[in-house]
Each structure stands twice: as C-alpha cells, then as structure tokens.
Amino acid sequence: MNYRSDIDGLRTIAVFLVIFNHVGFSFFTGGFVGVDVFFVISGFLITSIIHPRIQQKTFSFAWFISRRIKRLMPVLFVIIFITMGIFTLVMLPQDLVKFYKSIIWVVFYAGNIFFWKEHGGYFDGGSQEAPLLHTWSLAVEEQYYFIWPLLLAAAYRYLGKKVALYASIALCIAATVFSQWGTEVTIGAAYYLLPTRFFELLVGSCLALMWNQLPKANQITSHILSIVGLLLIIVSALVLTEHHSFPGYNALYPVIGTALIIYASSGVVNKLLSLKPMVFSGNISYSLYLWHWPILVFARYTSVDFTLVNQISFILLTYILAILSWRYIEQPFRNFNADSFKAVATKLYIVPSSILIVLIGLGVFFDGYKNRFPTTIVAMEHALHTHTSKSRKACHSPYRNSKNLPEDECIFGENTKNKQQTNVFVFGDSHANHMIPFIKILSGDAGLLGQDYTLDRCLPIFDLKWGSTIHLAEKCKSRNILAENHIQENSFDFVIMAASWPGFNTRRIFNDERLVDNQKIAVLLQLKLTQTIRAIIDSGATPVMFEDIPTLRGKSPKCPIKQKVFNEKLNCEIQHDSNELFNELTTSLKSEFPQLIIISPHKLMCSGNNCLMTLNDIPLYRDEDHLNEIGSALLGRLFLEKNSNPFKSKYSRNINSLSMETIK
Template sequence: MQQATFRYDINGLRAYALLLVVFYHFNLPLFHAGFIGVDIFFVISGYFMTKIIFNNSRNHKFNIKVFFSAIFIRIVPPLLFVTLIFYCVSFFILNPGDFQYYCKYIIKSLTFTSNISLLKEADDYFAANSARNLLLHTWSLSVEWQFYLLYPFLFILLNKAIKRPKGLIITLSLLLLSSLLFSVYQSTLNRAYDFYMLTTRAWEMLAGGLVYLFECSRTTQQNRPAVLCKLVGIGLLVVSLIIINEKDPWPGYLASLVVIGSSLIIFSRNNRLRFFNNRLIYTLGLASYSIYLWHWPIHFFANYYLPHPSTLTNILFVGLSILIGYGSYRFIESKSIAWAKRKGQLFSFSFFLCIALIFIGLADQTRKHSGFPWRGGESYLSVINKIKMPSPENGWCFYSIATDHQLSVGLPGVQCKIGDTTHPQVKALLFGDSYAGQYIPFWHKVGEKNAIQIQAVTTNWCNPSTGNDFLGPRTSPAYQQCLFNRHYVLDHISDYNVIILAGSWTKAFANPHAVEGLHELISRIQQKNIPLIIMDEPYQFAENIGDRYKQQLWRHHYFDIRPYTSVKMDNRIKATSQQLDQLSANTVQTLHLRRSDLFSPTHYAVDDIPYSLDGGHISVLGSLAAERYFIAQGGNEKLRHFLKQ
C-alpha cells in the first residue's frame, strides 16, 4: 500500500476518530460521546506539524512559505469544492434566511474564522439550533488553521532560544499546562469559548507535538513498551466513550482522557495491530478529511427533509457520507495535490487562492442580498418579514447590539419608547434581555389601548439584575450595554409608575449571581413602592421552530408543530414559572403574567403560523398574536385593576 515508514497506526486512529464523529452526528446508539473524535484529530495534527517543523528546522530546510502553501493546497481545494457544490444545491432548496446564513459561513470557513463567529453568536455546539448551520463542522478546521499559523513561529523561536531538546520539551509542556488550565477555567465560565477557541484547544495539539519530541528522545526509543502503551491508550478512549456526554464541560479536564489515550497510541508506534491496519480502516484514514467535510452537509439536508429519521435511515446516511466523501478524496483531494505537484506549489497556491477569493465575493453578495428572497415571491416575503425579532430593521426597537454591528454602546440603547407616546397616563419600564425585547410589539399594542407609555430597556443576554452577572459572552458589546442599562434603570427607577421584568428566567435561575441580582432589583423597586409585573417565558421547543416553519412554507407544505414539542423542556419552564409564582407571592404589588395569559395552547399565532421564532423567543407576529390572546382572555381588565390598586 505504502512505504514502510507509513504510520498505519496513526492513519487507523484517524479513521476511528472520523467514525466516532460521523456516528455521533447521525445519532447512532452508543456514540453519545463521539464528538471526542475531533479531539483525537487535534492530537494527530499537533504530532505531524511538530514532525514537519522539527525535522526541517534541524536540517535547515524549513521554509515558511512552502509550509503554508502546502497546507493550503491540502486543505482548501476539498473545502472549496464542498462549499461550492452546496452553494448550488442551497440556491434551489434553502429559503432565503438559511441561504444567507450558509453564505455567511462560506466566508467564515474559507477564511478559517468559523469558530470565532460561532463564539460571537454564543452558539452551543451541542444545542439543537446548531443543526441550522450547514458548515458547523468547519469550526475545527478554523482552530487547526489558526494553530498552523502561530505554531511554526513559536516553535522555531523556542528551538533557537532553547538549544537543548529537554528544555524545548519542558517549555512546550508548560504551554500545554497553561492552555489546559485555561480550558478548565473557561469550562465553568463560558462553555462556548471553551469549546471553540484556540487558546482552550491548543493543549490538545501541543500534546501531539510533545509525543513526537519524546519519540526523538534516545531514552524513550530504547524503553518504549509499545503494546502496553497502545492497549492503555485504547482503554482510555473506550472509557471516554462510556463516561463522557454532552452535558460535561468540554474540553475541560475530562478531555485529558482522550488526549492521553490518543498520545499513547501514537507513541507506541505499533503498526502490526490489525485493528489499526486493515484495508477498510486504511482507506477510511486516507479519506478522513474529505469524508469529514461531506458528512455534516449530508446530515443537514437529511435533517431538512427527515427531521426524525430512524436509526436504520441514519446508518444509510452514514454510508452515503462515506461513499461520497471517498469519491471526493479520489477525484478532488488527491487530484488537486497531484496537480499542484505538476504545476508547482506557488502557481497552485495562487490559483486556488484566486478561486477562493472569487467564491468568497459571490457568497458575500448573496449574503448582502439576504439570500435572494425574490426566489420565494411576494406571498412568502409577506409572512417571513413578521417571523423576526422586533428590531430597528423591521420598525421596532429591541437593541440587539450583539447582532447589529451598526448599534453602539450607550444612551441609544435605552431610548426605545412604545405604546401611547402622546398623552400617556402611565409611564412604564420594560427591562430585561431578548426575552423582554420579544414583548415590545405586545406592550406597544397594550400601551396604546390603556394610555401607557413603555420605555423598553432591553439588550442581548441582559437578565434583570443589579449586578455584573451576564448570560452571554462577556466579549460581546452586549455586556457593556447591559451594564449601561442596569445603571440607567437604577438611576431612573423613580421615573416610572410600573416596572415590567422579563427574561430568560430558566438560565437566570441557574446562576446564583443572577438570582441575587434579581432579588436586589426587586428590593429596590419595592423600596420605591412601584408596582411590578413579571412575565413568563414562552413555550420552549427542542428545535428552531421558525426555521422549521420557513422550510415548510418554502416547500409549500403544511407545518405540524406537534413533533417538536418537548415534555422535558415544558416541565422545566413550568418549574421556572412556579418559582416566579413564589417570587410574586412574596412581593407586594406584583402581577405575574403566566404563559396561559399570553399564549394559545395550540402554539399557533394565526393561520397555522407558530408563535415561536427560534424555539425560544417569539416573533413579531407571535408577540402581536399574544396581545390579541391576552385581550381576549380579559387581560386588559386584569391589568387595569392591578394598576388601580
């Protein structure tokens, strides 16, 4: 098959890592921890990068331009091919919103910044809504590429500064330990950051690099218990598959089991074990990159047409992913590398770079034109324009500074006034995060009918509180806006006749600091003798309902919401509502608006269109429908009676 120096064991490990990831994404039984395959990939990458850099540096043959162009030619053509194919497919299949979102991630994937963009969106890799991203899996390529950009310079610098190999090993070990400790720290602070960022992933690749440096040591060459290392390594990976699940902070300290296990397998240099050296595993290992690129888009479209597939169906899609991925390896990945060798590295690099830049330009134009909504016609546009958050772009004023980069931190974020703004008899404050912002259309209509002017002070992840607690990434400008909002509210609290609090209570109640800040806020309100209204969260779904509805509308299919209801999530929201009941009962002059006051139990707003925007929030249309339902349930009389007390 290959020359004697070929590492069948590493190639086999790569094949099994691939299978773990693919089986996990297709929800095959027993592979609930299959995501550890990516961590194995990282260890392997660190090993080979160190081998290339160390050997060429030692022989004075390392050329940084050759290094980067070789990696570019290895990685970009297959990625470019996959993204281009699915651009064409998406043009005919995806609705404008999904197509626009896909084009955004074409740009992010080809510039190797997917992980950063996902962090800014605070997108949990394990959350149901992550399935919306056709290029979600490219986050790992971005992390690897960022490592490739930095590691050669760091390694060469250390290699020159530290002449002794042991000193280099010690220094890299300290860097590994620093990255690992930072990962453990971030796992309790910001799960999305811990998962997606290079600083919390670098230790996994550095572990692979240290394995190679240890291999070069004469001592370890002479005293390597190969079979024992390999068996212990396999054992650690099996244990990881059994004990790890999606709820665990990741990577964190638990990932050390996977990293140590992978490192031991590589360190053993045992090519004879048939488990790692047979024709099937050999082929899967060679084609692993292309199969990895193809499997997630295939999963995406499988989920698009079959939201609840059987295990057998998923197995068939696994086979399809492997088959198409292998074809891509044979005819795209291998051919592009061979073509580059014939044409020369510089020419090939320039050629593929030009193609990538042209395609990025096309994707950017598609993104700027909102995914070409003209493809759906006027009837489609009239509906989807209402299935949005109430932001300035559609005439409302939720201050979504995390997603609208034209907004700035400060006073503009607290200037939203709705309801009766001409001759109000009551001045109210709506304060909270996006789960408060979603109610802006609701309170606008209620305010108009009851002579209430409502000032909405809302931004992303800013739960009602007086403290510094925050439900999103503190790197987002929303954090600074949130602190501004809280100071503003405390400074102007006496200006209002009634205060309305709404938020992502389920997340807030899981955070002790958020609970403490909420109680302090309520105490301040009570001291001023101001009536308080607390609003429930809407019904929560296991999937992005708005996207599911748009997909069915785009395909002219009836949308049945029932398969997406979740008893588990509903019970969690009910438990949160009971906590709000207790909070309201212990607080004077407090009205608790429950889900039953606001939302039809059918979950439909009007004309079979759901309330839900994304499985959590409600849309503009849902918010307006909630107002109509509230009025029909006698909500106006209930509100007026409360305000007269």
Template sequence: MSHSISASAAGANEFRRDINGLRAWAVVAVVLYHFGIAGFGGGFVGVDVFFVISGFLMTGIISKGLQQGDFSLWSFYLARARRILPPLVLLAAVLLLVGWFILMSKEYEVLGGHVRRTLFFASNLRYLNESGYFDLDAHEKWLLHSWSLSVEWQFYLLLPVLLWAVWRFFPSRRTIIGIHAVLLLVSFGICVTLTLSQPPKAFYLLQSRAWEFLAGGLLFLLSENLKLSRRIRNGFEWLGFALIASAIVLLDASSLWPGWLALLPCSGAILVILAQHEGSPWTGGSVAQWLGSRSYSIYLWHWPLVVGLAYCEKLDDPIWMFSGLVATLLLGQLSYALIEIPTRRGLQGVAPRWATACVLLAVLPVLTMAHLVRLYDGFPERLPATVIDIEAQIDNRNPRRSECLAKESGCVFGGESLKALLIGDSHAISVVTAAQAALPDSHQGIQFKGVSGCLIVFGAKDIDEKEPGPPCAHLVEGLERGVQAQAADSVLPIIIVNRTSMYALGVNEKIQERQQGRPFVFFSAPSETASPAYLEEFRRHYVATACAIARQRPLFLMRPIPEMIIDVPHAMAKAILMGDRREVFITKEEYRKRHAFVWSIQNEAQEQCGAQILDPLPYLCDDEVCHGSKNGIPLYVDDDHLSEFGNRLLVPMFAKAFASMRDAGEPLAHRQATEVAR
C-alpha cells in the first residue's frame, strides 16, 4: 500500500499528523497479525484502514486539481509510480537474488511469476486463482501481501480517468459526490454478495474493495469545510479507535471477510480522519509518527520475513519471531532512508519524461529477470544434483491420477482379467500401481475406483458440505447398492485404502482451512471434536460397512499409511540448500498414537466378519521409526501421499494379498474389464 503519500488538512497539500499516525496503527496491526502475535487475530483489517486513507488522499488530490484546472493524469500516475515502485522494485530484486540460492526450481519459477504480476500490479488476480489469503500455503508466497498494492494501483488507474472524464462534461462538485456515492453502494453490494458466495473474489477483486477507497473519497468531499467542536472530534476519535480495535480483537481468519464486517475498521478510520485531532496522544506521538512515515516500507518488508521464518520452520519460535519484528523495523528504516526519501526528492523536480525513464530503467531489469526465471523453469541447473533428484519426487505421482480419480466407471491398471477392485481416496490412487506390480501374471489387472477425500463408509457425510460430493456419493452408493443386491460379481475381492484417521480424527498437519483435530465426516450430527460418542458412532458405521462387504466378497482393509506431518521432499531439499542434511521420519510410537482408533476398528472388522488386514508398516518402518525417505530419495510426494518410488516398497505386501485370493472370479472379471474399457 502506498501509504507514504502526504496528506493535508484539506486532503491534498499539507501534512496531517493524525493520518500519518493512523497509518502507524494500521501497519502495526497487519505486521503483528502476520507474525502470529496473540490478540491480533483480526490485524488484517489494517489493510482496510489503509484503503480508506488512500481513497481520502487520492480524491483530495484529484478533486482539487480538477477544481483548480491544473489536474494532469500523467503527473498523477507518475507521482504514484515514483512513490510506490522504487521500494517495491528493490524488494523484488532482493527476493529474486535470495531465491536463487534457497529455492527449488518450481518454487523459484513461481516466485518469478509472482514478481512479474506484482510489478504489473496484477498480483491480486494471480492469487485469486491460487489458494486463499488465509490458507497455510500462503506462507510459501513471498509477495502475497502485494495483492493490496495491486488493488490500490488499479483504483489509482481508474478513478482519476473517470472523474476527469465526468468533470469535462459536468464540472460540478455535486456530480463528483454523486458518482462516489453510487459506486460505493454498488461496490459494497458486490462485496457483501461475493463474501457469501465466493469469498476469495470478495477479498481480492477491486470491484468488491472499491467501496473502501470510495468511502475515504466521499469523506473528503463531504467534510472539507465541516466544522466540529473539540468535544465532538475527541468523541469521534475515541469511537473510531474503538471500532478498529474491536475488529482487530474480535475477528480472525475464520471470519466471513470482508463483507459487512469490513464496516467496522472502515468506519473507525473514517471517524479518526474526521476527528482531525492533530495533537492526539494516539496518533501525534513520536513513535506513531516514526512508524507512520515508514509504514509503506515496513509493510513491504515484513511479509517476506514472515515467509522466511516459515520457510526455516522458525515462525513459532518466540526468539525468532521477535528477531523478525526487529528486522522488519530495521529494513523498513533502511528502505525509507535509502530508497523512499532519495527517490522522492531526487525525482521531484525532474521533467516527467526523464522521471518516467528513470522509473522504467529501475523496473525493466527486475522484470526481465523474473521473465527469464519463468522462461527457464526456475533455472534448475543452479541446484545441486541431490536437490534435483529430491524435487523430481514431487511430481513422481501416479501418471493416471487426474484421469482416474472421480471417474465413475473407474480405471483398469494392468491386463483385462481383473484380480481385484481397489477402492478409496487419494491414498488409494497413490498405491494402486504397486498393487498392479504385485499381480502374479501380466494379463491380470486391477480395477480402480476412487475419489479424493472420499471415505468408503456407508452413510458418511462431509462435515462441511453436509452431504458427500457427487463423485464420492456415486462411488459409495454404487458400492452399497451392489452389496445390498448381492451382485453377481461378489467373488471379486475388494481392497479398501483410505486415510481413515483423517476422516475420524481430523488432520494432524497444518492444512488449508482445516482445523487440526476436527473430524471430516459425520453420520447423525456434525461434531467439532472426535468425542467418545462420535468415535463410537464412527466405529459402528465402519464395522457395519466392512461386514456388509465382507459377506459378499473377500475384503482387504489396508492399515493407514504413516503421515510425516511435514512435506517430505520440500523439507529435505530445503535442508540441503541451507547447508544441512535432513532425514524425515516419525516414530513408531507417534504412528500408534495417531492410528490406534483405526487399527481397533479394523481389528474388530477382522474378528467379526473375516476382513483381512494389509499392513504397510513392515515395509515402511523399522523397529523404531517410519521413514520418509530411502537412500536420500523421498518416499512421499508431500506429507502423506506415497510417490511412485515409495509405493514400490509395498509390492511384497500386495503380493501376499494376491496369493491369498481365490481365482474363482477371473472369467467374470475379464468381462467386466471389457465393459470398463468401453
């Protein structure tokens, strides 16, 4: 956010200490929120405060220029670029330089794309197509905070053109006020609607954020000559800060944002600006003024430091967190003193064409480097061979994953004479090729049916969707109908592979928009925790499902695959790039603690109805630990999905299973495979 622009008592010419101090409060809220400081769960509202401030200042500059007849679009844009771009270009250059040494090729390629979008002020559109701002993988995006700069610059591009065009035909202050009011209402309506239906769009798009800028602009237009008593102004200031503080304290990443809730910080900012309390202890002190003047540079540098701490797995360490905050202030001061001030003063009296040339000369080399990073796939040749080998495992997934997951008719792996049906979720697709490799004869095959995030238990409903998604519902209901009808293919064995502990107990790693320990499914009523009553209901349905299938055909239940909790290839590669080596593993005790419940219900299904158990532990674990790698190569593509390299360790397990299966169903299986192929 370009909040280093001078304000005035009227909004355009003279410095206003109260607005500068308000910037300080906004940037402190954002920084402390991103560093995870307790009590600042809603600190992201500082961005909304900045938007109101920017709208107030920009409308002041534009409207005064129009009224005085000396407004220049080119001068306006050049002034914004002169203030915004130099510190941003420096940050982008530093990140590209640092990334050369510490990022894998795909990460570096992504950074190049983000730098390019950031310098074109379109990063908000890029991040909209990726995951959300509040997701955990946000900590992998070094320039995520640039989304607000992009929204702000887009506003800067459009508003002056609109007001200038309208002024030419209707040179009236009342017309400008009317335009602001109408656009504000339209934008606010879009914001509320999108927040309910498509929250990422509401968060990232200008059309749902413009009302915050326009609110600041309307404030300037309506309050320029407004006279208020000291008592009223003091009351406005107190109320304004109370609204901002309540938003910071009461909101968090789970809040439906922005929507109507954004009225809290925006209204607070409006009241503080309207109070115009120059001698306020809240905004006029030396600390607030120091922070406010450097708020832009502080904002720019804080987020890469947050990402850097997350990259080094130090973000939860209080000492490192404090060091990051100190570094934020230090880098903010250096950027302000060495970049912001010199470029602002140095280009102040330069002719527009030469000032433009200087800005372009600063931007083009960084843009060129970002383009080359994308063009040459992140320059993998700069990396050690060991890192290249490790990174290759990230993409070493089942090559038919996209084709076969959620495909209603399923896929056949191997020959047309089916030996078994392997059914489940993404863990199932990650091991099916190992099962194929274990088949006794090359003419034999495995029919696969699976849906990512789909628990193979009759009656299970997604706790967020309230019903299973259509592909999952079709898969489970089709299996249930076949069992109830005692289908003729009942001799074909079934192998069920699920990440069952996740559905019952929730995730045990940090995952996008998922609370640790919160179940994924329910049966009679949703439960926010894996309570004894909930687990008992889960047990009944799991065992009933297993027994219903086992009565009709041979059933094999695979024990849970060890979950490494952290991304194995990334952790190993990062360690090497940082000059270290790392073996990722979990202890056997950690595995047993995580999966004890699932083992117990699988054992119950075995005892009650003869379901057979496939245990991957002898192949993935030794006496003490379960390994995430073998001979320096990751066994996983992430934290819990086996790679095609890793799943080969399970071939002997599947071979034992096939050796115990009956051959009676193979003629029928051949006919089924022909139907699937059609």
C-alpha cells in the first residue's frame, strides 16, 4: 500500500495519550488506550506488508524478521544500556536484581510475561517503578508478528483466499469474546498477555485483508467516520480508568475508533493528522514511547515531585531524546546493509544481547551491588521484599486455584507433626494472608497450631457473592463453602476472619446484583456476618475478626528508605480513616456475640489518625495496602508486649475489643 501520512499522525495521538496518562495528567485517566491504538495500527501495517507476498508465495520469514530487528532493536538496546547504567547507580539492590532479570525477558520478547508474574496488575504500585514495564506492549506485538504470518500463510495454503478471510474475521470475533472472559477471570494476565490482546491487532489485520474489497467511502462519509473514530479514542481516554475491566469489550472503543480513522483515509481528521508536526511526532513515536517511561520511573524512584513544571519538563526531555535517537539510531539502522539474515541477527541482536547477559549475570551474582548502601538500608529493603503471599504460596490462592482444599502443609506452629490438634484456622483474602506472621506470634506464644486458607479478594463471609465480576463473586462464594465445611469438620478453638473489609464507598458487593445503596450493603453484610459467626460458634470455635490496616494512599512503601537515601524531607506518615461500616457491624455483632474477639493492628502503628510506616526503623509495608512478612511479625511481638494473649484463654473475659493502647 502507498504511504499513509495520516497513520503517522495517528501514532502521535496514540503516544501522547500514553505519555499524558503516565506523567499524571488527571484528565486522561484512560490514556493507556493509546497502546490499543498502536496495536490496531501495527496489525494493519504488518498485514499490508506481508499479505501481498503471501498471496504471491514470495513471503520469507527470515526477510520479515530481519526487518523487525532493524526497525526495533537498535534503539531499544541503546535505551536498555543507558537505563541499565543509570539505575545501577541509584536502585536498591533487590530492585536492581529484578530490573536486571526483566531485561533478559524483554530482549527475548517475553517482557509481558515477566511483568505479569513479578508485578501483578499493570496499575499496581510496585509496577510503577519497573524501568522497562512499558515494553510489555512490544512483547505482545512481537509475539503477534511471530504467530500471525504463519497463521495467515497456512490459511491461504490450505483454505484459500476467501475462506482465509472469513476465518480471520471469525477468529477476531472469538478473540474479542475470549478477551472479555479473560478480564472477568483474571486482571493482570488479561492486561499483559497476547491471547486477550490478540483481537486488537487482528482488527487491523482484518481491515488490511479486506481493504480491496471494502467499498470506498465518499468524502462526507469519510469526514463523519474519521470524526466518530477520533471521538471514540478521545472519549475512552477521558472516561476509562484503571478500575474498569480491560481490555475486553471496553477496548473496542479505541480499537474501532482507530479502524474507522484508517478506513476513512481522506476524512477531515485524516487531513489534520497529515499535518507536518503530527507526522513528525508520529515518525519519532517509537523513540518517544521507549524514552518516556524510564525518565518517569527515575523521577518517581528518586522522589522527584510530579509538579506541573516537572511534568512538562519530563515531556520536553522525552521529546528531545526521541529526536536524537530517531535521527542517529533509528534512521541509520533502518538502512543497515547486511548480506543475510544471519548477519543482521548476529550484529544487531545476538551480540548486544550477549553483552547484556554478561553484565546482568555480574549484577545478579553480586546481589545488585548491595555494598553501595549501608547495611541498615539493605536490611530495610530486605524486609520490604518479604511477601507472605510467596512464603505461604500453597496456602494463599489466586482465583484460578480457588477450588484448592486446605493443605496440611499450611499448618504452622512448634509441633506440626501432630496435625490432629490444630487449634487456629485463618481464612479471608490477601489481607488475611499478610497477617499470618502476626498470628503466628500469638499462636506460638500460646503453644497452638494454626492453619491458613486464603484467597485473593475474597471476604471471609459464608453464603455471600463478592467480587469485581459475577464470575469472581461466584468463585468466592464457592471457596467459602469449602472453608465452612473445613471448620465444621474440625474442632478448632479459634477461627480468624481477616480481610480488606468493605466500607460505605465500596462497590463490589454482589448478591444477585451490584449493590450501590449503603443501607442495602450494611443490611446484607450484617445478615451474612451474623450467620457466619453463628456457624463458627456452633462448630465450637471462638470467632476472631482482624480490623484492616491503613493504606498508603499513593505513597511508596519504600518511602522510609527513600527518605534516608534520596530526600530527608519526605513525609512518610500516613493517615488512618476509621471504617465506619466495619465499626457499625462489629459493634452490633459484639453485642450479640460477646465471645467475639476483635483485634485492631493499626492501633500499634498510629497515634490518633497519624500512622507510621516503620517499626524499629524497619518498613512495615510491601505495597500500598499489604504488610511485609517481617513487619507483620514485628506488630505481633509489639501486640504481646502491650496486651495479654487472647489465644491463651479460649474465652477471653473482660474483652470488649482488643483495641490496643496507642504508641506515644
């Protein structure tokens, strides 16, 4: 196909939506849809390139991969080397090791898998300090580039041109439905991985396949389609947020919008996109995309404030570096002359990859060069990276393992050989999981054995549908049936319920519908909690409820470390707002069930509403709302210093609530 300057202009829209979102401009809460615009463009252009050759049976996979290497890898390698050098100077040791490992995955076009496994959700706090996080989208595209040409070539060979087109359209529809299903089942994987993103690239590919068969729009229709397309992209960038399920059907807005603009070809929007400034920025969009994120991560990591002046400065710096890398790296290497695929692959891929692997091996061997920091800083960072969800991996399940039964290996205490005498059972969500070290301290002091059985985002309440989707709500309800059966089948002395308890503003509760009325939420929770506690008491156990801890409200869990290393003026205090709904519920439950024990760990960290992120100079958190393993245990020990152990007496008299004395 002939060169389309408007598509380069469309790249400008895409890249700046992403940059404005990442830099923190609040009006583009859905700016991440710029990546979806890129996906459609990539699918369209790549299919436009390979389709004629496949039809003519002249397509060469080696030729195709050579083009991709020359187009993508030189500037990517340069930015990786520069980023690696800079972050080696400033990054904390364990963060640096994780960064080094991510480079390997990025180089082998699997960065999206690494970031999903190691950082979880794309919008999670820890992921925002991964210097190469943004390369997940490059991995998705490259994986598509490996699969799609083979599929298309096979379809043309065995099905013929007409059937191949129909099969591609059918695959696109099926992939869209699958993407929606994926967003309902899992959050992180659906965002990062190719199967749930496949339809976005395939929309562009199908448009390219049908290009010569599609009716050509007249001028008025082109204007209308291009305007509608742009509105779909911009409105989705303004309306969508990180809390919407994505990609799935929500991704159709920017995807269809992009396809409409490409199809319109000569509409008013296409003409605007063909203006020289738009085209130039589109030409350097790849470098813009690669540079912007490491700059923002460096600023965020070293505690630079994201003021308006700084935000604009970050964008200007990104633009300048992008121009330089486009002019002196991208352009020369596009015309790189080599005799064969082997020469291109060796000089532009294998050699720089090998150098990186050697450097990364050294960095990992020397533990992220931890001698750069005092031992106190190393100890602080070590605590921050202790995750109960990892050390108790068999006992804490993601939704995909929700049907797992309680495991004997999840029994903890001094004498775990006699597993028939397990006294304490813990169930709930990840906020129950992060309290296990705290609970271990209490149960160990009382000479009791405990067992934990927790599930991501699942309230420990029987017969309640709870979750971000109906599918997940059903899984949570089924999981709690397994927990209830286990409680009834065993003679536990204590059953502990801990969770990120909902407040009046929580909008995740399901019964047969999503509840938004506060009174209905309170009534439903009151009913189900009453039934749950009664069932626990009927089993012969004493019910225990853990109140939740304060959240960091956007502050980094590394704040106490950064305060010592980068900026002593950093304010690392956090605020605790009482959960009114939880307080109302527990007050009522306590009057009905006097044996109910309520433990409020936040009282150990807080003076009034002001709370600390450290204890004995050790960070307590591992992310925005979870304690690290060492911090949880420290709070458990402090609890015993200030209070009697409720587990030493099955029914603790004179306990209205174990709300501990405030630390002065």
